[in-house]
Ligand SMILES: Nc1ncnc2c1ncn2[C@@H]1O[C@H](COP(=O)(O)OP(=O)(O)OP(=O)(O)O)[C@@H](O)[C@H]1O
């Protein structure tokens with residue numbers, strides 16, 4: 255009997271019962287609130303090829319797209335039907351996206367959502383928040399924490415400083431990735447490192463978000479956002495004063511088309527956002543091609559079902575954090591650094607052949623994995639914090655925070671070959687490497703066509719044996735190159751160990767992360783007086 259494709263699964267029994275119950279309560283709440291149901295087919299016309307879509311081919315060769323989200327079918331529906339606006343809609347159904355092969359992820363997710371379309375007034379935001387709260391209560395998952403933000407906040411803040419468009423882009427990029435190393439370098443370069451709000455901005459969420467609200471620059475646009483957040487916070491508190499609600503002043507806009515308030519929720523038990531949405535006035539169009547203002551909330555039903563399963567079993571809140579360390583050079587190099595930053599990693603000192611360790615108080619777990627696998631443990635929500643080389647990160651899809659460059663396990667990528675290598679002789683040189691992405695990026699920048707040969711080690715052998723013309727590899731002392739009679743033709747990116755973190759873990763354990771980042775920055779940037787400006 256043939257099994258399922260690697261990326262699919264059956265759903266059965268208890269797991270499916272939970273989803274059915276979510277769907278039942280969801281329909282009940284939205285019917286009561288006079289939202290109208292909409293169901294769109296699995297297949298849409300597939301004229302635009304997108305990397306995040308799956309395709310089916312029809313009998314006559316026509317290409318169809320499997321529905322990868324609910325937004326596109328909804329856009330098509332509104333653009334091709336005469337509807338009276340404002341309209342209130344809701345949907346519940348399956349979406350399909352191609353996961354990375356052999357990653358353990360599934361290609362099919364259940365998504366639900368509700369939208370108010372054609373309504374510019376603030377009442378729409380209040381209504382979707384109200385329905386979100388009703389659903390949380392109906393499903394009995396009140397341990398969700400709500401985060402409010404605004405897609406335009408970062409631009410509004412940075413507009414109050416004297417910065418060029420390019421400087422704004424660089425700062426936003428570092429801010430949204432919570433890349434503290436890059437962010438602080440930029441602040442220093444732009445002479446803004448004395449600004450208390452800016453210094454603390456990347457971690458301005460949760461209680462710290464609330465604490466930094468009064469330090470937000472003064473502008474009519476920002477003041478209007480503050481008023482709106484306060485109104486939403488008041489409605490949450492009036493509904494149930496136990497629900498945690500905070501502002502996130504450093505949130506990346508959910509999607510590029512969001513234009514106003516955003517609302518997201520997460521819980522202590524699941525490493526993904528459960529509800530997320532907000533205002534997006536620039537995406538949907540009616541049948542005449544006129545833009546339609548809209549607010550909506552999407553629900554990750556699979557994540558919600560995981561949360562429900564936890565709630566049903568009454569499991570305690572997670573109070574343990576897992577570090578995933580790239581074993582070998584990286585783990586050895588960061589061990590003293592972590593220890594100096596107050597992390598009890600003494601158990602790693604006598605590893606023998608064990609791969610899992612605990613701190614003396616059992617609050618921290620350390621797991622040792624091959625460098626390539628660190629990100630997979632973070633993706634799955636098993637690891638909260640990862641420590642891995644920037645070389646490994648550059649070769650993988652990466653969707654986490656790149657918090658700090660730890661400045662240890664340092665090396666450099668180099669292009670190297672034999673002494674008689676001549677660039678111009680070989681029209682399409684063969685380059686051997688363990689790092690195809692880095693290699694491709696480097697040659698693309700130079701408009702040079704090459705052929706890559708992916709090796710797993712002893713890369714220096716390739717030009718010596720004529721397997722390849724040159725190599726892109728890591729060099730530290732240069733000894734390996736020298737001993738193999740190879741010379742450096744060019745120096746590429748620097749490599750070092752980085753501290754990375756799952757986005758939801760940073761929220762679930764924000765006090766721990768704040769302290770760890772602060773302690774590590776004190777070691778990495780000693781004598782930096784501005785560090786004391788970090789609220790801790
Ligand atoms: N000279 C160097 N060569 C290779 N990696 C280095 C060097 N210096 C620092 N590094 C960092 O160390 C990581 C590799 O560590 P290590 O060699 O222990 O693991 P590995 O590549 O899995 O090795 P092995 O396959 O020999 O176990 C790289 O990802 C890089 O970030």
Ligand SMILES: O=P(O)(O)OC[C@H]1O[C@H](OP(=O)(O)OP(=O)(O)O)[C@H](O)[C@@H]1O
Nearest residue numbers: 711712713727728729730731732733734
């Ligand atoms: O400049 P150096 O200090 O000599 O270091 C560079 C060498 O170290 C790494 O190899 P590694 O030891 O990881 O073995 P590998 O060839 O099996 O990847 C790298 O691939 C180089 O071969």
